[in-house]
Amino acid sequence: MSNEKKDRWKPEWIPPDAGDAFTTEVMGGIRSVHDGMPNQEKTETPFNSRSIRRQLSVDEYVQGVLNENRVILSRAITLIESNLPAHMELAQEILKKLLPHTGKSIRVGITGVPGAGKSTFIENLGCQLCDKGHKVAVLAVDPSSTVTKGSILGDKTRMEQLSRNPRAYIRPSPSSGTLGGVTRKSRETILLCEAAGYDVLLIETVGVGQSEVTVRSMVDFFLLLMITGAGDELQGMKKGVIELADAIVINKADGDNKQKALMAKVDYDRILHFLRPATEGWVTKGHTCSASTGEGVDDVWRMVEKFHQITAASGIFERRRRTQMLSWVQSMVQEYLQALFINHPDVIQKKPQIEQDVINGRISATMAVKNLIEIFEGH
Secondary structure (H helix, E strand, O other): OOHHHHOOEOOOOOOOOOOOOOOOOEOOOOOEEOOOOOOOOOEEOOOOHHHHOOOOOHHHHHHHHHOOOHHHHHHHHHHHHOOOHHHHHHHHHHHHHHHHHOOOOEEEEEEEOOOOOHHHHHHHHHHHHHHOOOOEEEEEEEOOOOOOOOOOOOHHHHOHHHHOOOOEEEEEEEOOOOHHHOOOOHHHHHHHHHHOOOOEEEEEOOOOHHHOOHHHHOOOEEEEEEOOOOOHHHHHHOOHHHHHOOEEEEOOOOHHHHHHHHHHHHHHHHHHOOOOOOOOOOOOEEEEOOOOOOOOHHHHHHHHHHHHHHHHHHOHHHHHHHHHHHHHHHHHHHHHHHHHHHOOHHHHHHHHHHHHHHHOOOOOHHHHHHHHHHHHHOO
8 A cells, every 4th residue: 555545544424334435535735835936945844734834033034035935925924914912023023124125116006996907917017027027026905805804815816827927926915994905014015025025016906996095105106997988987087096196007908999998098188187196297197008918018117117217316206205104104003093992991891882872872973982082091
């Protein structure tokens, strides 16, 4: 009998005299640590969770990220996304040591209406950038269910070709209900990817129309992907997110739809002429492309490079980065104070009764808030 056969065993619920009628067998897992990427050696280890998931030190995390070890990078991002106090403290120590190695990338936020082809566009653009020698990190934010709080995290599966490219790294993350579909830890994940040597960061966000604004506070270039023939021209005339865009790209400009896309581009240019540019010294314009055929995608990237050259020369690029860091501090303070309030013992104890009073109409919502704040402050 082979070793593989010896490693197999049948569950206890299978009748002893069943013979081959039941073919279900449980096999041991893969006895190696490997992320499936080429040019990486398999590390043989005893098959138990303790050896595979050995807790790394801060220096091991730092060196692993700097050495572009994808497994350690993924584990570091998991620490960033964790809400456990021990993980958060370890993550901050790692970030502190990696900060001098960050900031050397172009951060591009990509949003758009559902069905605009964001994943297809990112895969095409990412593959072209990898072919040019860039290292591309894609942070794909997946919408979280308001019922189950879970996410499918299927963007990596949709970007099948890009996910196999050794110069690309795709990290799907749940939105966790955050406005704009950007996770609370996305900014820190960006820093980790930069420290790992990725010079182009593509942040794909949940397409939720005019609420998609949070991404603007963490990227250099904000791209709004649209399609024609679905009422988007009218939607684009509403200010909202269009005021934040550095470029509007009409996707799926191929076949019979190409002429419609060109007409939509003219309409958007006419609208943008009356709006204040999202970035000082830069004129936002409409563009067309086809993510499925690749036509026009390279032109979009040349536009991003031109944007970087112009804003870097004028100092606007660095000024925006500094402003974003301050905005980051403010948002983190707000999150900390909110957590402090929600987890306050007296608030936890008395909040249900106050909420019930609001539901029953005994007090107003404003009075309920006032009472909760007074409880928190100890009055």
